[in-house]
Amino acid sequence: MSRPHLTAGFLPLLDSVLLVLAHEMGFAEEEGFSLGLTRESSWANIRDRTALGHFDIALVLAPMPIAANLGLTPIANPMITPVMTGLGNNAITVSADLWSAMADAGAPGDLLAGPAGKALAQVVRTGPRKLRFGVVHQTSSHNYELRYWLAASGIVPDRDVEIVVLPPPLLPEALGAGSLDGYCVGEPWNSVGVTKHGARIATTKSSIWQWSPDKAIGMRADWAERNPEVVASVIRATYRAALWCQKPENRLEAARIMAAPAYLNQPVEIVSRALTGQIHGGVQQVSIPDFFIPHDGAANFPWKSHALWYYSQMVRWGEIAAGPANAELAAATFRPDLYRAAMASMDVPVPAEDYRREGDQAKAHAIAAYNGALELGPNQFFDGAVFDPADLDSYIAAQMSAD
């Protein structure tokens, strides 16, 4: 049999690092397939071209395949997510003007979500005009995370601040031109804002919700069903790339690869910030070792509880009606069963459960695993809330009554 060749779509984001490493470092080849990477210009194109089969697989925003299965997208082709491409890796950046108002309101510049949110809330209450924030797509971790941070800081999204959508590479410029006051985006576009447009990083995803999901590999369900062996190879190649990228000694090499014109086309110095966890917020450099977690803490495992958290936020912000059928569709999008099956040949530990609670662990902790011991990282939300997938309805109800 000839070696399968997969076409894969991606956007210029550091989150595409595992896909790129699978190609550049030969992990795809080791798993018996080759990858043709196509850089796209919008998430809408990624979504449509994956749904139509122009791409076999794509780097997707983790909520995108869920949105497709819930009927929120134009092309009704069922999608699945069998592997995640790491945890964390984005941040919220504000303009120099907004930062100076936040600093006056007591923001310390330590990149922690609590104090930064409190200062922003004061600016929003007393400021002369409605602020405008940008996110990369409606059904994105960025949108939900920004809204979570605002709401938990006492700011009502849409009513108190406007939220608009722009693709990642255009956000820094829009902020520099004054058409945005802030944005939530993956790296390197926060650091680009800081170095090129005098912006300041207000807080990071790792502080809003520790060790939380962001991007994934998405694909059509029918394609995956027809090609189970290839899907298993994609999962393992992603896992191998993640394992390699997790090692501190490989981070600079990964930054060099990603900095190339074909991928990010940015200086290595900018790209390496997120990869080394040395985040320069514009005020000071802060060391955030868990800014991006490619592999540790079962970072590549598609937790059904994460799918349900995204679903809860889709309900919260009025994108979808609450109901057991929709919750089931959302949970079924993530495929831990395929992940475990693919990993069986690698002899590595995998989580035994498909669901877990979030927000209840302040420290690294052991979980039930097959084939060895497995430790997950801390998982706290900055407001101290706990998400229990077994009690989904009351989580949603509590959030919606607070909004």
Add this chain to the structure above:
Amino acid sequence: MQRPDLSILIIDENRIRASIIEEGLREAGYDRVAVIHDVNEVGRTIALTTPDVVFIDLENPKRDTLEHFFSLSRAIQRPIAMFVDRSDGAMIEKAVEAGVSAYVVDGLKKERVKPILDMAISRFNAFSRLTRELEEARSALEERKIIDQAKGIIMKTKGLDEPEAYALLRKTAMNQNRRLVDIAQSLITAANLLGP
């Protein structure tokens, strides 16, 4: 004959392509066609023209912005969804392959939208073909200039006439199994290196 009373909005950063599509639609009897080149103007234009069908090119990075705008129901009177019919996969596929995406207001009949979509798709394809042909013509012209220059060098240094110089180039290319223009380019490079 269609009742050409639908309002159509074209969003394309490529002005030439936008006007080719606009012209096609006008020729087909659609008089209410608006064209903008920047998604940022979309709010104002939609308020003014209340389009039934909106086209945007797929290279446009602001497609996400446009879709989000559509999803804010208060921005427009009737919801706009992508494509005329979710079930019409072939039509969607043809459009995406041509590099265009279409958004249609809710409740509009498929028969009324199809000729407009067909028109946009065929004009998009025609534009790509035109661009490709132009590119080919341009590179053919470049190649002829290179070959002419190489011929000139041979004529001068070996005292040959033009057909002889050309025959020599051609023979060398055939012997080395390389393209004529590549041999000519090597000759020019060598002449520049060795020349005064």
